[in-house]
Amino acid sequence: MTDGDPDVELEARLAEQERFEPPESFVEQANVSDAGIYDEFEENWPECWEGAADLLDWDEDYDTVLDDSNPPFYEWFTGGSLNASTNCLDRHLDERGDEVAIEWVGEPVEEDNRSYTYEELHREVNEFAAGLRDLGVEEDEVVTMYMPMVPELAIAMLACARIGAPHSVVFAGFSADALATRMNAADSEYLVTCDGYYRRGDPLPHKEKADEGLAGVDHDVQTVVVDRLGDVSDHEMGENQYDYADLVAENEGADVEPVQRDAEDMLFLMYTSGTTGEPKGVKHTTGGYLSWVSWTSQAVLDIKPEDTYFCSADIGWITGHSYIVYGPLALGTTTMMYEGTPDYPDKDRLWDIIEEYEADQLYTAPTAIRAFMKWGSSYPEKHDLSSLRLLGTVGEPINPRAWKWYYKHIGGEECPIVDTWWQTETGGMMVTTLPGVKDMKPGSAGPALPGLDVQIVDTKGETVEPGRAGYLTVQKPWPGMLRTLYNNDERYIEEYWAEYSDTDSDDTDDWVYFPEDGAKIDEDGYITVLGRVDDVINVSGHRLGTMEIESAIVGVEGVAEAAVVGGNHDVKGEAVYAYVILEDGYEESDEMRQRVVDGVDDAIGPIARPEQVVFTPELPKTRSGKIMRRLLEDIANGDELGNTSTLRNPDVVKDIATKVSGD
Numbered sequence: 059m060t061d062g063d064p065d066v067e068l069e070a071r072l073a074e075q076e077r078f079e080p081p082e083s084f085v086e087q088a089n090v091s092d093a094g095i096y097d098e099f100e101e102n103w104p105e106c107w108e109g110a111a112d113l114l115d116w117d118e119d120y121d122t123v124l125d126d127s128n129p130p131f132y133e134w135f136t137g138g139s140l141n142a143s144t145n146c147l148d149r150h151l152d153e154r155g156d157e158v159a160i161e162w163v164g165e166p167v168e169e170d171n172r173s174y175t176y177e178e179l180h181r182e183v184n185e186f187a188a189g190l191r192d193l194g195v196e197e198d199e200v201v202t203m204y205m206p207m208v209p210e211l212a213i214a215m216l217a218c219a220r221i222g223a224p225h226s227v228v229f230a231g232f233s234a235d236a237l238a239t240r241m242n243a244a245d246s247e248y249l250v251t252c253d254g255y256y257r258r259g260d261p262l263p264h265k266e267k268a269d270e271g272l273a274g275v276d277h278d279v280q281t282v283v284v285d286r287l288g289d290v291s292d293h294e295m296g297e298n299q300y301d302y303a304d305l306v307a308e309n310e311g312a313d314v315e316p317v318q319r320d321a322e323d324m325l326f327l328m329y330t331s332g333t334t335g336e337p338k339g340v341k342h343t344t345g346g347y348l349s350w351v352s353w354t355s356q357a358v359l360d361i362k363p364e365d366t367y368f369c370s371a372d373i374g375w376i377t378g379h380s381y382i383v384y385g386p387l388a389l390g391t392t393t394m395m396y397e398g399t400p401d402y403p404d405k406d407r408l409w410d411i412i413e414e415y416e417a418d419q420l421y422t423a424p425t426a427i428r429a430f431m432k433w434g435s436s437y438p439e440k441h442d443l444s445s446l447r448l449l450g451t452v453g454e455p456i457n458p459r460a461w462k463w464y465y466k467h468i469g470g471e472e473c474p475i476v477d478t479w480w481q482t483e484t485g486g487m488m489v490t491t492l493p494g495v496k497d498m499k500p501g502s503a504g505p506a507l508p509g510l511d512v513q514i515v516d517t518k519g520e521t522v523e524p525g526r527a528g529y530l531t532v533q534k535p536w537p538g539m540l541r542t543l544y545n546n547d548e549r550y551i552e553e554y555w556a557e558y559s560d561t562d563s564d565d566t567d568d569w570v571y572f573p574e575d576g577a578k579i580d581e582d583g584y585i586t587v588l589g590r591v592d593d594v595i596n597v598s599g600h601r602l603g604t605m606e607i608e609s610a611i612v613g614v615e616g617v618a619e620a621a622v623v624g625g626n627h628d629v630k631g632e633a634v635y636a637y638v639i640l641e642d643g644y645e646e647s648d649e650m651r652q653r654v655v656d657g658v659d660d661a662i663g664p665i666a667r668p669e670q671v672v673f674t675p676e677l678p679k680t681r682s683g684k685i686m687r688r689l690l691e692d693i694a695n696g697d698e699l700g701n702t703s704t705l706r707n708p709d710v711v712k713d714i715a716t717k718v719s720g721d
């Protein structure tokens with residue numbers, strides 16, 4: 059019954075609506091509003107990407123847009139050289155030196171928010187770049203950062219970019235072990251970290267964790283420590299450990315000549331989870347990556363220099379690299395960084411920030427939107443969100459109900475939503491609507507961006523009919539793509555190309571990139587992403603490898619075997635379910651369960667913590683000994699169990715299911 063209640067009527071109308079036109083007010087001012095861009099890019103490929111490169115300042119012009127002589131080792135804008143920090147800082151100084159580059163909102167403990175103008179950011183980046191040089195950092199040496207959302211993280215990244223030292227940022231929520239693994243894999247001899255940070259009002263120590271990680275690094279490391287907590291922490295400095303503030307002070311007023319980097323020189327490494335236990339070091343380059351994130355920031359996020367742009371991601375993940383730091387700063391806008399969580403001091407933290415800073419865009423994750431929905435619309439209603447012009451989501455599929463809630467309660471039905479599909483490996487956005495051009499369909503990310511050839515194929519690589527589920531593939535290279543896995547060209551081919559390519563061919567047409575996602579496409583070319591088809595699970599938009607979690611659990615004393623799967627979760631999207639077999643002599647107990655959880659915390663971090671640990675005498679296995687993960691997923695989801703007749707031990711399934719459901 060609607061009974062004329064406008065709110066209820068609106069809900070009812072929204073619930074049925076499957077297609078939304080971009081608001082006229084948005085289209086009128088959009089950076090891209092000409093639908094001809096799709097044909098134009100297709101006809102003019104790969105030269106269409108010159109426009110993206112033109113968004114940057116080059117020291118040396120490139121001679122070739124794409125060198126595809128040795129697929130899949132593509133090179134973009136070859137012969138060109140540039141510096142990423144010059145593009146994000148120096149070139150804005152004349153016109154925008156006094157404008158804010160980074161607006162940092164700290165946890166509201168001491169009201170210590172900080173604004174850095176382009177001038178100020180440029181100065182501190184130069185000073186810290188000089189400090190890194192003092193420590194001995196040279197071009198091409200990897201500097202690791204293990205820091206939460208403090209401004210010095212962005213500063214350290216840009217300082218590295220200035221001196222041509224690739225950075226490798228490790229998410230602060232990862233464990234000490236995870237830090238050590240990544241530093242060893244990258245042979246990284248430098249670390250920038252901090253004493254601690256605030257979360258939900260409490261100071262959290264961080265340096266202890268960094269020190270513990272350093273103990274597991276197999277070579278000498280020089281460490282820089284940022285003081286975030288001031289008097290609250292009394293951390294000890296060890297040998298080869300330096301205070302960030304001292305390094306910067308010693309280099310006051312330093313002017314560090316930016317190192318000219320070849321377009322194909324590495325800008326950074328980012329470790330991410332894959333099918334096997336070892337994290338993969340995804341390598342991104344200077345020219346192609348920076349062009350890609352700048353172009354997508356402009357075309358999709360509609361960023362303009364005068365905007366205040368807010369992405370609520372963490373810089374420890376690719377979203378923060380591309381769409382808090384590099385893309386927005388390359389375009390000379392004001393980018394926001396916030397420390398803390400969306401529910402502290404109250405569940406309106408984000409809305410409070412948006413109102414106070416009059417943010418123009420909000421880019422967040424579906425898991426956050428589901429939480430906001432659960433908390434209720436009264437929180438955003440307390441705030442004036444009319445400054446918002448565009449909304450975005452990333453990290454996992456968004457269901458239509460959450461999409462519509464976001465559209466109505468945050469965007470006031472006046473902001474287009476861009477649902478952006480991409481990955482660490484793609485560098486930036488790949489599949490999404492251009493907000494000033496295309497209609498939106500809730501639940502579907504949209505068509506591939508112009509200039510990209512995305513196809514949904516079957517197991518043989520044949521394009522499937524619209525409406526049928528298949529595998530997402532990218533059939534042509536693009537500037538923002540990863541170039542390889544660090545020190546492992548073979549694994550690069552194996553992980554991303556082998557499935558659908560003729561690996562003996564040197565013809566680009568025979569090479570197909572496979573991101574390991576399932577998807578379907580509709581008659582209009584809109585793509586709905588169905589989720590990973592490998593052993594990666596997506597918990598609150600964080601990408602975790604089940605093998606990594608399993609090996610953490612098997613490392614716990616008393617555990618014989620473990621299988622980890624993702625089960626559906628209302629807010630997190632997926633949650634970790636761990637099925638554990640104990641060794642003889644060990645009994646199921648709360649203490650044992652806690653040890654399993656601690657094992658995961660230690661090896662990876664609390665983000666990978668199992669939702670449920672189920673002890674079982676056996677795991678369902680096929681006659682050939684393979685664990686039937688699909689059945690374990692069905693159990694986690696409380697679904698009807700599929701066919702168990704091919705199992706060697708069908709009875710075990712019922713026993714496990716009973717345990718999980720608690721019946």
Ligand code: WTA
Pocket residue numbers: 330375376377451452453454455456477478479480481482483503573574575587588589590596599600601
């Ligand atoms: C998933 C995050 C559906 C997908 C930028 C992909 C999505 C993985 C979307 C990459 C989306 C990301 N709709 N699924 N809009 N965006 N994904 O490397 O499974 O942390 O492969 O990069 O997230 O995760 P990653």
